[in-house]
Amino acid sequence: MPDLSDNGSLSCWLVRLLVWLSVASGISVSAADAAPDFESDIAPLLVRRCVECHQGKNPSGGLLLTTRKGLHAGGESGQVIDLQNVDDSKLLQRVIDGEMPPEKQGRSQKLSDAEIKLIRQWLAGGAKWPDDRELDYFERTNDVRAGRDWWSLQPLVRPEVPQLVRQPQPNNPIDAFVRSKLEAENITPAPRADRRTLVRRAYYDLIGLPPTEDEIKAFLADDSAEAWPRLIDRLLEMPQYGERWARYWLDLARYADTSGYERDQEKPFAWKYRDWVVKAFNSDMSYDQFVMQQIAGDELPDRTEESVIATGFLRLGTWNDEPNDKLDYQYDRLEDLVHTTSSAFLALTVKCARCHSHKFDAITQEDYYRMASAFWAGPLLEGELGGPPAQKLGFNDVLGWTDESPTPKPLHILKNGERHQPLEEVIPASLSSIPSLERRFDVPLDGAKTSHRRLQLARWIADPRNPVTSRVLVNRLWQHHFGQGIVRTPSNFGFLANPPTHPQLLDWLAAEFQSGGRRMKSIHRLILTSQTWQQSTLHPHAEEFEKRDSGNRLLWRSSRRRLDAETLRDSLLAVSGDLDLRVGGAGFKPTISPEALEGLSRKSAAWEPSPIEQQKRRSLYMYLKRGLLPPMMTTFDLCDPTLSCGQRDVTIVPTQALTLLNNRFVHDRSEHLATVISQGSSDQKEQVRQAWSRVLRRQPSDSELDSALRYLVTQTRTFAESEVPSVDELAAERTKGIRSSLVLHLRADKAVVSDGDETRVRSLPDLSSQGHDATQLEVKAQPVLVADGFGGKPTLRFDGSGRFMYLFGQVITAQSHTIVCVVSDDGGSGHREVISNWNGGAGNSTTSLFLGLTGDNTVRFSDAFAPAGNVTDRTKPFVLAAVNGSGQAAVFQNGRLLKSAPELAPRRLDTPWIIGQQGNINGEFWKGGIAEIRVYNRDLTDQERQSVEAELAGRYEVSLSPIENRPRLSPEILALASLCHAMMNSNEFLFVD
Amino acid sequence: MSNTSQFPCGQTRRQFAWQMGHGVAGLAMTDLLTRDGFFGAPVRAAERDAPLNPLAPKPPQIKPRAKACIFLTMNGAPSQVDTFDYKPELEKYAGQPLPADRKYINSGGRKVGFLTPAWRKFRPGGESGLLVSDYFPNVRKHADKLCVLNSCHTDSHAHGSALVAINTGKTLIGRPSLGSWAVYGLGTENENLPGYVVILDNRGGPISGQPNWANGFMPATYSGTLFRPVGDPILDLRGPQHMTQKAQREQLDFLAELNQQHLDTRPSGRELAARINSYELAYRMQSATPKAVDLSQETQSTLDMYGVGKEPTDEYGRNCLIARRLVERGVRFIQLYSGGGHLEETWDAHAGIESNHGRHGAEVDQPIAALLTDLEQRSLLDDTLVIWGGEFGRMPFSEGQNAPGRNHNPYGFSMWFAGGGVKGGMNYGKTDDFGFEAVEDKVHLHDLHATILHIMGLDHELLTYFHQGREESLTDVGGNVIDDVLA
Secondary structure, three states: OOOOOOOOHHHHHHHHHHHHHHHHOOOHHHOOOOOOOHHHHHHHHHHHHOOOOOOOOOOHHHOOOOOHHHHHHOEOOEOOOOOOOHHHOHHHHHHHHOOOOOOEOOEOOOOOHHHHHHHHHHHHOOOOOOOOOOOOOOOOOOOOOOOOOOHHHOOOOOOOOOOOOOOOOOOOHHHHHHHHHHHHHOOOOOOEOOHHHHHHHHHHHHOOOOOOHHHHHHHHHOOOOOHHHHHHHHHHHOHHHHHHHHHHHHHHOOOOOEOOOOOOOEOOOHHHHHHHHHHHHHOOOOHHHHHHHHHHOOOOOOOOHHHHHHHHHHOOOOOOOOOOOHHHHHHHHHHHHHHHHHHHHHOOOHHHHOOOOOOOOOOOHHHHHHHHHOOOOOOOOOOEOOEOOHHHHOOOOOOOOOOOOOOOOOOEEEHHHOOOOEEEEOOOEOOOOOHHHOOEOOOOOOOOOOOOHHHHHHHHHHOOOOHHHHHHHHHHHHHHHHOOOOOOOOOOOOOOOOOOOOHHHHHHHHHHHHHOOOOHHHHHHHHHOOHHHHEOOOOOOHHHHHHHOOOOOOOOOOOOEEOOHHHHHHHHHHHOOOOEOOOOOOOEOOOOOHHHHOOOOOOOOOOOOOOOOHHHEOHHHEOOEOOEOOHHHHHOOOOOOOOOOOOOOOEEOHHHHHHHHHOHHHHHHHHHHHHHHHHHOOOHHHHHHHHHHHHHOOOOOHHHHHHHHHHHHHHHHHHHHOOOOOHHHHHHHHHHHHHHHEEEEEEHHHOEEEOOEEEEEEEEOOOOOOOOOEEOOOHHHOOEEEOOOHHHOOEEEEEOOOOOEEEOOOOOOOOOEEEEEEEOOOOOOOOEEEEEOOOOOOOOOOOOOEEEEOOOOEEEEOOOOOOOOEOOOOOOOEEEEEEEEOOEEEEEEOOEEEEEEEOOOOOOOOOOOEEOOOOOOOOOOOEEEEEEEEEEOOOOOHHHHHHHHHHHHHHHOOOOOHHHOOOOOOHHHHHHHHHHHHHHOOHHHHEEO | OOOOOEOOOOOEHHHHHHHHHOOHHHHOOEEOOOOOOOOOOOOOOOOOOOOOOOOOOOOOOOOOOOOEEEEEEEOOOOOHHHOOOOOOHHHHOOOOOOOOOOOOOOHHHOOOOOEOOOOOOEEEEOOOOEEEEOOOHHHHOOHHHEEEEEEEEOOOOOHHHHHHHHHHOOOOOOOOOHHHHHHHHHOOOOOOOOOEEEEOEOOEOOOOOHHHHOOOOOOHHHOOEEOOOOOOOOOOOOOOOOOOHHHHHHHHHHHHHHHHHHHHOOOOOHHHHHHHHHHHHHHHHHHHHHHHOOHHHOOHHHHHHHOOOOOOOHHHHHHHHHHHHHHHOOOOEEEEEEOOOOHHHOOOOOOOHHHHHHHHHHHHHHHHHHHHHHHHHOOOHHHEEEEEEOOOEEEEEEOOOOOOOEEEEOOOEEEEEEEOOEOOOEEEOEEOOOOOOEEEOOEEHHHHHHHHHHHOOOOOOOOOEEEOOEEEOOOOOOOOOOHHHEO
8 A cells, every 4th residue: 555644735635534433433532431532533523424414504403413503402303402411312312223323225324333322421411612713514524525625625735755765866856756665665766668569559649649760760760868758748739749648638527529319410510629739739729718718618708619619518418309208408518518617627527516515525415516506507408519609709610608698597405306305596606615716606797698607617727726617637647648547547536536645645736736837748758858758668677566556656667558540540551651640620520331230220321431531540530420429439448428439448359359350440550551552562571670660669580481481472372262252142141030021023134035036025923923914015115135244234225206114013102112223324315213103194104203303313212312413424334222211211222322302201102113114104114134133122231221222233233432442452462561561450459569 | 269378478278367367257347346236225435346247146135036037129219008007098088188187298299199009909819818919919819928017107208217216216318227237236237248248229329328327436347338130230349350269269369478577577467467468358259249149040930030130120139139148148237128219110109009019019029928938838937027018108199189199108108017026917017998098007217227237136225336425326215116016
């Protein structure tokens, strides 16, 4: 156990805690029957055991136990003490019975014998209570909760830098603090890590990207004393620094691009907030400004568009447009704002005081509502997408926050947090947790547009005398450089927090941060130039020290860290040479496999990935939809953006292995890299060296080279020999599962031709076995069969002049349906249809269902959905798919979404079905080829549709959209790719020493 | 399989795995930073040795009545008065308005019509004579196994938040779901499969999506895994085609060699060894998961019983059959959605009870009955809790005059339990005469959740997770176990 009771302000509370503990355990009463002392014996007992309920304006049972007067006045059931006959005192009887304190969650809270004895003695001694002494539930820390004397709330005093005894005094005070503790524990620090390790660690720490081999070499070649600080300065000046560190802040700000819940609407221009954060880091904005702008950027006297964008911080929470009860919901939104603000900036769990005073920290229920009052003037109830309408912000195209009026309606404290039980009106003010800084919020000056409460809250948080703010921030910086903070629960500095491993160091850093104008870059420099940060992860005495301090709380070595989700993805892009380092702007939508899209309620076309080139940007810019977080990212512990997140989990699970082994994104990287390497050199040894250099940023050892070469030989042979099933076979296998929904299946190779003319098609059997055979008995209306049509397969040709076929029976019976066909189009002047049930006489001239093209060569999927997108290369065979159902209609060409629309209005489906013409209109004839038509009586999922498209594309040699259509790589390149892939999966790649 | 299982350093792969694994299961999946306050009263989040394998089976807190749970989720909210809550009074008062003193939120501001009796007849089933309507004729045959909770009520009238509530206990997104709590509390019996599996309706996911099976503030390890009933059940189970099993084995061996060399110079690398082992587990998952959904192993009579291969039972029949196979394989929590996407594609019968429930009932009735039969025949039913229900119920009155649909009703609805140590052939709790509002032995979501956890051997008050200053639990500060339903 590290020694926490070193000198300094932080330790006072601990000393008191120890004193209290000895009281509570009854040690001090052992001194015979001396009358207990009120201050040292009774006050703590009452505060700890009774005052939680018996305090305030409405004490439980009417009994107030915070004043002498209250004790003597008694409660609703009369006097509680009888000083003449002490044993008749109700107070004593109740605690002896165990009736008081009442049980909690089924567990008895009965006082100990020692405590009961104390009370009896105190009563017997006349229940002494100094007249003016008022007990305060939060006055001090005890063994079950923190008081206002809690360490994190105490003023910041710069501690003395300790002097080492056995080692030379280090230059960097960080090392003095850390090593003095190590000295005391007789633990030696780990040696400095080698320079190659350090340069990689510095790159990942500061910019979240690996150094190239050349950058490493250049650093290793520079052995001047200035090499290291120069490297740090260079990295801190790179725009990638801001990107790396902004991501940590975005976790705290619960950043996402959508609102969540059923409709999961986009939060337009949320990305401008992200850019603001990146710029704030890159420009080394003072932390005061960083705080002020995010909480009150709209209220600042010198407000700018940027400062208003910063208030996006308050707009980023989830938002339900259909809450069960709007009036209740505004209180939930308040909680989000209170919680996000208080945990991100103050590491206080103020939200726990919504229904009752905090169970563990010096935060009253009133404090919760005081803080909530700062946000009460905002558009919690109305507004656009949960926020102020754009014009109220004064700038176009920004997402921000502002008040609805300078004088909001009163906010009441709510009993048990319930809206229907309002207690007194809260007076807007700061928290009471730090008495010396407690202040009411002034009403705004006349003419103000906002309540100025957030401004005053922001000023209170940013006040240099507020000790929590700087402690919390430097702890976060430390955390991301060491994997763990000095306080290892970075968003909770309260009673249930993990106490600081180095309390004095924390205060020293906070003081240093203050005196340096609250700039973060100087703290980074300080940390990275310390020996503590530069230690190796390895230690010659690791085994022994592990036993004594397995959590490395004393920092006797550096902790190895796994790349987080973004850094991993960025690194994959970096090593394959794909990374696009464009900074800022709107995000990109990654390709998400159709399987993963299954979870969406509106799935077909609900997610349109950005062009592949844009997807090569850093992961920071990945669009985060709350209802569909990218699976690859969540697998690697991207945190849920519902709540502010101060520390991500770090897990190692097999699904991560599956992702890195099998995910297409990773294969794209390794295949691209292998292609590039093999273009540079055909020499296998050189290729292996290149692979090592690019992925692991070093040269292979001789044995690694040998085994890699052997690996290439084996894998090349394997790939050359492997019988890869044809796309056709695989797709056919996959489409088996949806056959039961197939209601029409026509294929030209099954055509029955006319007697006497083998090119005239008389009928096509319906292969779905639903009996919707196609027929045309009139020879002049029969399509022509081309034996060597699409992909060399038989195909029907329609010449646009009166050729069509009748279908037997009602083909489609459900309003949800899918049509997939393989066609080509030579038309151009007017409408033409592949399939239709238009029937003017029967009365569905506006409600029929059909699929065809317009005179403008756009697809029409019934009158309700036209135009449904432009086809390209229409004279070549293509797969045309139309899906309707589940709230959506969508049309695809060769697997590419042409357009989507709301679900079609109900169609009338019971009229005769025709192919090659607009129903019975005697016109709009198809001109071009039709090789196959499949109709399903439901909306296929994306995956199902794709499997049908893939099967058809395979048969007719049609190219599907790019992602499905990769060039076939040679066995040699595949082997090299598989080598690169293995390295991308290696621990050396994924961990930073 | 590869014939190059010889490592350069002379080890076989098996030796290697053994050494790395230190007994394999021990280091299966390491959650390096779990800060859980597992079991017990609030504790300070002092550092504790993180459990090596967050999914390892854990002893139950109380005597379990079921090892596994299958939650048949009727997405969109079936009507109680048309399925499991018989209300003869509705016949008597048909055509009259709900008494004016009954207060409710008219969800979506839809039309309000008159009291309307059940659209299909109720008939007694089994020896108990429990009443079940003709929307579930096959389930009715299992009446003696059913413990119908007629007095459920919930906190929201909107699908999005009510679904999230039935899954996570609260209407606000961001909390761990029931299955996450179960796996967090009990671990899983089969490390080659996910512990918590969710199978969605092919028509789409439930509204609000992912948050319905999310891990919330717990590590992602406890999140529900979406299983697809056709093809590869989980994401990234297979690489590109050229990565055949042989090629992959080759690659894994090479990777293991790289990692071994890396580990050799980092002897204290516990997390490194854990990750090495996770690749062997992943390799096994690749074969175990497809097998779990491979219905070609089943006899034709089993397939027929579930209605696999014929409409409209094929999809839900497959899912129910897969659920049984997953229970056999030690999966802890399985959720099968019926209804997906929106409106009539779900049980959300605004347009018509008969058209909607007729359709969806026919899709699920036979499969659910088959599941109960099958579990019983294989002696799995005693160890498996089967839950049926939606996110709320429906109004006893029509949506518009003489209209065939019914609007949302969070005030009273029915769910049922079967198997896993619950009493069969019983109704618990009551709604009023109209089936509008739960009035007797009311069952709130928290009670439901407390009871489910209890049946699985977990105490809802002790099963807590420490998060941001608070010991969080599924039932928060509410919830009582419904003792009367326990066998």
